[in-house]
Amino acid sequence: MEAFVRNLWYVAGWSHDVPPGQIVPRVIAGEPIALYRRSDGSLVALADQCPHRQAPLSMGRLEGDDLRCMYHGLKFAPSGKCLQIPGQARIPASAKVKTYAVAERNSWIWVWLAEPGAADERRIPRSIGLEDRAWSLRPQTIEYAANYQLINDNLTDFSHLAFVHEKTIGRGSKHAESQSEVHEIDQGIVISRWHESVPSTFPNSAESLTDTWTYYSYLAPGIMYKVRALHPVGTADRLAHAAPPEDLEPLYASMNCHAVTPVDATSSRYLFSIGPRRRDDLGGEISQRMFDLANQAFLEDKVMIEAQQRGLQRFPPPPRPITIAHDKGPVLMRRAIERLIGAEALINTAGNQRLELETRLSQTDGSD
Ligand code: FES
Ligand SMILES: [Fe+2]
Numbered sequence: 001m002e003a004f005v006r007n008l009w010y011v012a013g014w015s016h017d018v019p020p021g022q023i024v025p026r027v028i029a030g031e032p033i034a035l036y037r038r039s040d041g042s043l044v045a046l047a048d049q050c051p052h053r054q055a056p057l058s059m060g061r062l063e064g065d066d067l068r069c070m071y072h073g074l075k076f077a078p079s080g081k082c083l084q085i086p087g088q089a090r091i092p093a094s095a096k097v098k099t100y101a102v103a104e105r106n107s108w109i110w111v112w113l114a115e116p117g118a119a120d121e122r123r124i125p126r127s128i129g130l131e132d133r134a135w136s137l138r139p140q141t142i143e144y145a146a147n148y149q150l151i152n153d154n155l156t157d158f159s160h161l162a163f164v165h166e167k168t169i170g171r172g173s174k175h176a177e178s179q180s181e182v183h184e185i186d187q188g189i190v191i192s193r194w195h196e197s198v199p200s201t202f203p204n205s206a207e208s209l210t211d212t213w214t215y216y217s218y219l220a221p222g223i224m225y226k227v228r229a230l231h232p233v234g235t236a237d238r239l240a241h242a243a244p245p246e247d248l249e250p251l252y253a254s255m256n257c258h259a260v261t262p263v264d265a266t267s268s269r270y271l272f273s274i275g276p277r278r279r280d281d282l283g284g285e286i287s288q289r290m291f292d293l294a295n296q297a298f299l300e301d302k303v304m305i306e307a308q309q310r311g312l313q314r315f316p317p318p319p320r321p322i323t324i325a326h327d328k329g330p331v332l333m334r335r336a337i338e339r340l341i342g343a344e345a346l347i348n349t350a351g352n353q354r355l356e357l358e359t360r361l362s363q364t365d366g367s368d
Pocket of ligand 2: 154160161164165297298301
């Protein structure tokens with residue numbers, strides 16, 4: 001059984017994936033969850049399993065803000081409390097459904113997997129929504145038959161561009177020839193770098209060469225926020241290769257937001273949005289071109305990553321696979337996730353020991 005971090009906000013889907021009046025099933029890190037909206041539009045996230053005979057609640061019926069299981073008719077409130085058992089007056093205390101904290105931010109639905117009381121919306125990673133005033137982003141969802149860490153590996157190491165994407169976005173890529181700056185942060189990594197005097201990749205660029213600044217943060221479980229800014233040649237030198245200041249307007253810029261959500265050990269859901277600044281979008285033409293190219297490229301990644309997953313299932317990897325210089329991003333990212341899992345295991349062990357001690361004390365109480 002694969003261990004997943006539980007004290008995290010996971011992206012369950014786009015806001016538009018859960019329209020009013022529908023119950024949408026999602027599996028996140030091995031947990032079945034049913035999502036729906038109350039009549040005021042706010043979201044509810046319940047375990048997608050009826051406490052009676054474990055039928056999926058997502059096959060149920062909405063009755064106002066409540067949900068009725070359509071197997072034997074138990075009705076539940078958004079709080080998970082059972083409100084009604086047909087043909088029975090007494091409702092046992094155990095007849096309740098687990099609930100999850102859920103938030104809607106920047107066009108994504110975020111679910112907190114651990115105890116709802118510990119959910120802090122300030123810990124939701126930075127992202128840009130589809131309605132943002134500055135950016136013109138288009139959304140996509142790709143289902144992967146692969147473990148989420150393989151997708152994270154791919155997104156934190158751009159040396160594959162020149163190979164997997166040799167005919168698309170990686171044509172002429174210099175990523176494999178030099179290293180990016182990779183910095184470890186609390187919940188993941190930050191990668192940044194300048195590429196100097198490279199062919200402009202912006203579709204309506206008037207300049208043939210630009211200095212391109214790329215910055216992205218990548219946080220567990222797999223939330224990427226990435227900006228690419230194209231500046232006139234010479235900018236990187238002028239700034240001594242430091243990050244461009246906020247007030248330095250680039251010639252062009254593009255934004256990517258990605259969310260990799262583990263479904264279970266061998267499947268994942270991958271959401272991304274991509275596009276230019278609204279002012280550069282030429283009525284939607286540029287965002288459409290960027291979106292088409294990204295789709296093509298991400299399907300190239302999918303072919304490679306799913307083949308890698310199938311291979312790993314048939315032929316387990318050697319105990320010490322080789323690592324190369326470009327693996328810094330993937331290695332640090334996996335380490336960040338391991339740290340989070342390790343910290344949770346420690347807390348659970350301490351909690352279990354305390355419980356055991358309390359039980360023993362209560363059993364011996366008064367017997368001496
Ligand atoms: S399984 Fe849901 S009411 Fe019986
Ligand atoms: Fe790729």
